Amino acid sequence: MNRSIQHELEEIRNQGLYRSTRMISGRQSANVTLSGREMLLLCSNNYLGLAGHPALAEASIRAVERYGTSSGASRLVSGTMELHEQLEQAVASFKGCESALVFNSGHAANTGIIPALVGRGDVVYSDRLNHASIVDGIRLSGARLFRYAHNDYQQLAGLLEKRGDYGRALIVSDAVFSMDGDLAPLPELVALKRNHDALLMVDDAHGCGVIGRQGKGSADLLGVADEVDIQMGTFGKALGSFGAYAAVSAELRELLLNRSRSFIFSTSLPPAVLAASLAAIELVQSPEGDRLRERLHDNSVFFRKGLKDKGFAVPDGSTQIIPAITGDSDITMRFSEALLEENIFAQGIRPPTVPAGSCRIRFTIMAVHRRDDLQKAIETVGMVGSRLGVV
Numbered sequence: 602m603n604r605s606i607q608h609e610l611e612e613i614r615n616q617g618l619y620r621s622t623r624m625i626s627g628r629q630s631a632n633v634t635l636s637g638r639e640m641l642l643l644c645s646n647n648y649l650g651l652a653g654h655p656a657l658a659e660a661s662i663r664a665v666e667r668y669g670t671s672s673g674a675s676r677l678v679s680g681t682m683e684l685h686e687q688l689e690q691a692v693a694s695f696k697g698c699e700s701a702l703v704f705n706s707g708h709a710a711n712t713g714i715i716p717a718l719v720g721r722g723d724v725v726y727s728d729r730l731n732h733a734s735i736v737d738g739i740r741l742s743g744a745r746l747f748r749y750a751h752n753d754y755q756q757l758a759g760l761l762e763k764r765g766d767y768g769r770a771l772i773v774s775d776a777v778f779s780m781d782g783d784l785a786p787l788p789e790l791v792a793l794k795r796n797h798d799a800l801l802m803v804d805d806a807h808g809c810g811v812i813g814r815q816g817k818g819s820a821d822l823l824g825v826a827d828e829v830d831i832q833m834g835t836f837g838k839a840l841g842s843f844g845a846y847a848a849v850s851a852e853l854r855e856l857l858l859n860r861s862r863s864f865i866f867s868t869s870l871p872p873a874v875l876a877a878s879l880a881a882i883e884l885v886q887s888p889e890g891d892r893l894r895e896r897l898h899d900n901s902v903f904f905r906k907g908l909k910d911k912g913f914a915v916p917d918g919s920t921q922i923i924p925a926i927t928g929d930s931d932i933t934m935r936f937s938e939a940l941l942e943e944n945i946f947a948q949g950i951r952p953p954t955v956p957a958g959s960c961r962i963r964f965t966i967m968a969v970h971r972r973d974d975l976q977k978a979i980e981t982v983g984m985v986g987s988r989l990g991v992v
């Protein structure tokens with residue numbers, strides 16, 4: 602007999618892992634309207650506020666008027682439009698690399714790139730806290746997987762020493778860890794990849810647009826941009842649009858274009874999205890981009906310190922992703938519900954997104970947050986935390 606779906610849903614509920622969506626109305630900005638109530642938004646990845654920026658909206662509208670609403674096919678069928686090529690040139694020049702390939706999302710990029718690079722007989726070394734889309738890409742690849750403890754490059758070195766008789770080796774890491782907000786030790790990973798003849802891929806979904814010179818990302822910040830073989834990044838977070846890219850050598854682009862199934866077998870991104878991404882890349886490199894990054898940085902430092910001063914366990918980090926560790930699933934979800942009652946929208950994060958026992962409220966800060974709203978939020982989070990016995 603078929604396993605009952607009702608029973609499975611009950612199990613998810615009983616484990617405290619039930620998920621549902623919440624609908625917001627209006628534009629994404631520092632505040633959003635949720636079920637008719639205005640909330641301070643502290644869980645969006647729209648870090649620079651570009652999702653509501655007129656330059657991106659105008660670029661999208663113009664692109665729809667000129668090119669229509671769809672690309673109509675996969676890039677390899679009839680779906681490569683001028684805008685795809687222009688966006689790839691803009692990404693390559695922004696990232697200072699030979700070329701780039703655009704993917705339909707960060708998830709599609711990771712599940713497309715990794716199996717294109719490694720397969721049976723190859724080996725992947727992956728940080729334990731890497732994003733789920735990297736985990737999915739590795740599973741799809743069929744390569745042998747070795748996971749190393751979070752950011753533990755010494756353990757990684759030991760694993761690479763014992764590499765054995767595998768064909769190609771790939772080291773893959775989030776650059777800014779999505780649930781912890783800390784940075785990967787990219788210079789050490791580069792040294793290891795050089796010494797052990799491996800490829801290095803970093804996922805800069807949360808660094809692109811935000812850190813490095815003109816927002817060029819984590820590898821630029823840490824001075825190793827030329828040495829990372831695959832810099833993957835997304836347009837859907839700080840860049841206020843949608844989609845993803847792999848910034849790579851011309852040779853690697855050719856391989857990805859020929860082998861990435863998520864690229865080959867999917868309708869390509871539509872003109873409105875491509876045009877918004879192009880406008881965002883221009884904007885993040887402008888003086889306005891610098892100003893937004895400075896505000897984001899200052900807001901993040903302020904909020905992180907505020908939570909720490911209230912007694913929350915906040916993992917070390919310096920980025921706009923600021924987790925407050927809460928413990929188990931039940932208390933975490935009660936925490937996020939209590940914040941909603943206080944008009945603060947922040948998500949509780951549970952397994953499998955984070956390891957069991959390390960549930961958290963993941964706060965994300967934006968350049969468009971006002972300082973007095975953040976101060977009020979710190980007070981409210983502190984009050985809820987002490988009421989629930991978290992601090």
Ligand SMILES: Cc1ncc(COP(=O)(O)O)c(C=O)c1O
Pocket residue numbers: 706707708709711732734775779804806807835836837844845
């Ligand atoms: C580190 C990381 N990689 C990849 C993704 C997936 O990107 P996208 O939302 O564009 O599919 C995310 C986003 O959720 C992420 O945090």
